[in-house]
Amino acid sequence: xxxGYINCNIWQNPATxxxxxxxxxxxxxxxxxxxxxxxxxxxEIIDLKGMFVVPGFVDSHMHLAELGMYLSNVVLDDxxxxxxxxxxxxxxxxxxxxxEWIIGRGYxxxxxxxxxxxxxxxxxxxSTEVPIALTRACGHVLSANTAALNAAGITEHTKxxxxxxxxxxxxxxxxxxxxxxxAYPQPDVxxxxxxxxxxARYANQFGITTVxxxxxxxxxxxx
Numbered sequence: 001x002x003x004g005y006i007n008c009n010i011w012q013n014p015a016t017x018x019x020x021x022x023x024x025x026x027x028x029x030x031x032x033x034x035x036x037x038x039x040x041x042x043x044e045i046i047d048l049k050g051m052f053v054v055p056g057f058v059d060s061h062m063h064l065a066e067l068g069m070y071l072s073n074v075v076l077d078d079x080x081x082x083x084x085x086x087x088x089x090x091x092x093x094x095x096x097x098x099x100e101w102i103i104g105r106g107y108x109x110x111x112x113x114x115x116x117x118x119x120x121x122x123x124x125x126x127s128t129e130v131p132i133a134l135t136r137a138c139g140h141v142l143s144a145n146t147a148a149l150n151a152a153g154i155t156e157h158t159k160x161x162x163x164x165x166x167x168x169x170x171x172x173x174x175x176x177x178x179x180x181x182x183a184y185p186q187p188d189v190x191x192x193x194x195x196x197x198x199x200a201r202y203a204n205q206f207g208i209t210t211v212x213x214x215x216x217x218x219x220x221x222x223x
Contacts, residue, residue, distance in 0.1 A: 004038045006031040008048035011055070018053075019043075056209025064203070064213035068195030069187070071202055074104030076134065081112050082122060085134070089126050096130055101148070101184060105135040118143040120170025133180050142172045142180055152183040 006017040010028070017034040019027045027037060035045060074092045079085045085107055092102050109117045123132045123145035131148035135141070144152075149170065156167040163176030172180055187195065203211060 002026070002038055002041055002043040004034045004043055004045040005048055005053070006034055006045060008051055008053045010053045054207065057207050058210040059203070059208050060212040062203075062211040062213050063215040064199040064211055065192055065195045066199075066215045067202065068197065068199035069103075070105055071198050072195065074102060074134070075106055076104050077106035077137065079107050079112075082109075082114070082116065082118055085118050086122065086126060089123070089132060089134070093127055093130060099185065101131045101133060101151075102127075103133050103135075103184065105139075106137050107134060107143075108137040117141070117169075117171065120145055120149070120168070123148075123170060131183075133184075135177075140174055140177075142177055144170045144172055144180060146170075148180060148183070152179045154179055 002019060002021045004017065004019045008016060008018070010016070010018065013028065015028045015030065017029060017031045018025055019034050019037055027034065038045065074088050076085055076088060079088065085104075089102055089104065092104075096102055107118065109115050117136065118134055120143070123134070123143065124147075126132060127145065127147065129147055131151045132145040133148045134143045136143075144154075149155075149167065149172075154165060154167065154172070154176075158165055158167070158176075158179070160176040160179060162174055163178075164173040165171070165176050166173075200211075203209075
């Protein structure tokens with residue numbers, strides 16, 4: 001399907017309009033040139049009213065599948081209290097199926113009134129059966145409920161070189177995070193595809209059209 005875009009400010013180009021055919025740009029020129037090119041075909045002409053037009057951005061280092069997984073789970077970036085964290089986790093619990101974990105990321109207790117991370121007790125009050133693992137915004141600390149710690153084989157006596165485990169509060173740090181991550185249910189190929197599509201659609205919203213993703217080797221599947 002062909003379309004024309006007129007009255008635009010094209011980056012580093014004196015032209016004011018361009019025409020496309022599906023995903024391809026077929027001509028760049030003046031408003032008159034584009035309108036004359038497409039008028040006989042009944043193509044849609046879109047007036048951009050002076051909007052700035054740039055090529056799609058290329059991100060050469062990105063974790064596309066991980067981004068999709070992050071967006072599919074519990075996003076905690078905008079939480080400003082532990083109460084808000086609990087609300088989001090409970091919402092996810094309502095749609096969680098048997099055998100699934102509730103995985104979240106993005107909380108920062110420094111923006112909470114009490115400056116306290118979500119604790120094991122707090123998460124156990126949400127569920128003692130469904131494993132819950134919430135990673136801090138920094139990616140170096142995780143809050144887990146008892147079910148998650150049990151699934152990872154973590155007890156009050158577990159020691160990890162280069163890591164730290166506060167079993168009482170459910171805090172897992174640095175290298176000890178691998179104990180939790182290794183216990184996550186592994187996505188199958190179809191789920192990985194879904195994550196990629198979700199990540200790509202999100203990137204498109206910011207004008208990113210091409211990425212170099214380096215997270216697929218972390219997935220133990222023949223994709």
